[in-house]
Amino acid sequence: MVEKGKVSKEPYLELLKTLEEAENKNLVDWNAMNIATVCQNGQPSSRMVLLKKISDQGISFYSNFSSRKGKEIDLNAKVAVNFWWRELKKQIRIEGVISKASEQDSDAYFDSRPIKSRVSAIISNQSSKIESYAVLTNQIEEYLSKNDESSIKRPKHCGLYLISPNAIEFWKERDNRTHERLKYELSLENKWESFLLSP
Numbered sequence: 001m002v003e004k005g006k007v008s009k010e011p012y013l014e015l016l017k018t019l020e021e022a023e024n025k026n027l028v029d030w031n032a033m034n035i036a037t038v039c040q041n042g043q044p045s046s047r048m049v050l051l052k053k054i055s056d057q058g059i060s061f062y063s064n065f066s067s068r069k070g071k072e073i074d075l076n077a078k079v080a081v082n083f084w085w086r087e088l089k090k091q092i093r094i095e096g097v098i099s100k101a102s103e104q105d106s107d108a109y110f111d112s113r114p115i116k117s118r119v120s121a122i123i124s125n126q127s128s129k130i131e132s133y134a135v136l137t138n139q140i141e142e143y144l145s146k147n148d149e150s151s152i153k154r155p156k157h158c159g160l161y162l163i164s165p166n167a168i169e170f171w172k173e174r175d176n177r178t179h180e181r182l183k184y185e186l187s188l189e190n191k192w193e194s195f196l197l198s199p
Helices: 012-024 068-075 103-112 115-123 133-146
Strands: 032-038 044-055 058-064 078-085 090-100 158-172 180-186 192-196
Touching: 012 044, 012 078, 012 090, 012 158, 032 058, 032 068, 044 068, 044 103, 058 068, 058 103, 103 115, 103 158, 115 133
Parallel strands: none
Antiparallel strands: 032 044, 032 078, 044 058, 058 158, 078 090, 090 158, 158 180, 180 192
C-alpha cells in the first residue's frame, strides 16, 4: 500500500495516475522502483525498493540508514529512480536529491509493519556478512520471546527517505521505435517546465 498525501500539481499528478493504473491492474510489486546511488569512488550501485508514500514533496521509501545505500546517500544525496511496468509499456525516470523523512513519518510507517518485519529491522545489520539465515531467524524469535510487542520501537538506524525530484521523465512505448518521452524539469524559479524528447 502506498500512502497518498497531497498531490495537486504536475508532474506528480501524472506520476500518481500511472501508479494507480499499475495498482488497478493488480500488477505484482506495482510500486517497486529501482534506486541508484554512487559511492565515494564514483561507482554506481542500484537496488529495488518499494515506494511507500507520494506527495507534492516527493516520493518516499523505507530503508536501513546504515546499509550500503544509506552510507552512499550520506556521501552523495543525488539519486536516480526508475519505475518500469512491462504490462503498461511504460517507465518513469526520476532524478533528484534525497533526505531523511520526519521522525513522525518514519515512526508511523514502522508501527504499521508486521511484527516480525519490525523485529528484523532491529536485528539485521543490513549489508553486513552473516553466518547463516537460520541464525538470523533464531535471533528474531529470541527477541520476540523476550520483548512485548508494545516495547518494539523503530530503531534510529531505520526510517523513511524522501526523494525530492528535480527531473521526471515519462516514457511510453510506441510502434516503430517512436516511443513517447515527456520530461519535466524543475527550473531555478522552482517551477516545473515540460518538453518532449526524441526517442
